[in-house]
Amino acid sequence: MLERLRDAGLRPTRQRLALARLLFEGGNRHVTAEQLHAEARREEIAVSLATIYNTLNQYRKAGLLREVVVDSGRSWFDTNLEEHHHFFHEATGALTDFEAEGLAVEGVPKAPAGTEIDRVEVIVRLRDPQ
Amino acid sequence: MLERLRDAGLRPTRQRLALARLLFEGGNRHVTAEQLHAEARREEIAVSLATIYNTLNQYRKAGLLREVVVDSGRSWFDTNLEEHHHFFHEATGALTDFEAEGLAVEGVPKAPAGTEIDRVEVIVRLRDPQ
DNA sequence: TCAATTCTTTAGAGTTGTTCTAATCTAATT
C-alpha cells in the first residue's frame, strides 16, 4: 500500500493508508463517499468527510480508482480497473460488475469531429420482474 | 400539445403548455432544468424553477421524456424516445445522440436473480484528441 | 537529529442541484 501511494506521488499518511486498506484489500468494490466514511467510522478510523472526498478524487486522478456514473446526485467509485461494465438496479441502488470479455459492442459510430473516443460504457439497468 | 398533456393525465396549464412547446416543437433535444428555465425566461414565459422541476419529472413519469445519466450532479432530460445512445464530451458537457440502428450489443449476461433487464445503455465518452 | 519546509487534514462555511412546504392561484366540475 505504502509503495502504491508513493508511486502515485501521494504521501502515505495515516488516513490515506487506512482508506487504501479499506478500498484495495479484499477484492474489488464500489463505494460512495458517504459509504466509505461510514465504514471508516465503524472501523474506528478517524477521518473527516473532506478527507474522504479528497482521497477518492486523488486516487481517481492517480488511476487507482475510476468513477462510475449511474445515478445523478451521487458519485460511485470503483476499484476494479479492468475493462468491465455494470448492472445497476435502480430500485435498490445495487451496482454490480460484469466482465467485458464476452461482450461485444459493434457499430459504434466514429467520434464527432475534433474529439476521439475515450471509453465505451455499457450500463444495464435492472428492474423488478413483471 | 393540449391532447398530449390530457392523454398523460396532466392538466394543460399555461406553464405546462409553454414548456411542452419549448421541449417538443422543433426537433429532439437534451436539456437540464436550469437550461430550460433560462430558455423560458428568455422567451418571457413566467415559470418558477420549482415548476420546471415538477414538469420535467411529470413528463418523465408520463413517458414524454427520458432521463440520461452521464454526469453525477446534473440531470439531463431527453425528448428523443426512440431507442438510441449517447456521445458525451466530458470537457464541454456536449451530449449528442446516435441511433441504435447499426449498433449491436452482444453477449450481455443474463440479469441477476430476482431482476430483469430494463434497458441497455451505451455511453460513448469523448475526449479531446492526443 | 531536528528545524524548516511542504504537504495534509480538518471543522465548518459555502455552493450547486434538487425537493419540500404551505399559501395562493387556476382549471375543471357541478
Added chain:
DNA sequence: AATTAGATTAGAACAACTCTAAAGAATTGA
C-alpha cells in the same frame, strides 16, 4: 357561479460536494 381538486410559487430545506484557512504531520536536508 360556486365548489373542488389540482397546480404554481417563493423561499426554506436538503443532499452531495467543494472550499477556506488554521492546525497538524510527513519529508528534507543541515
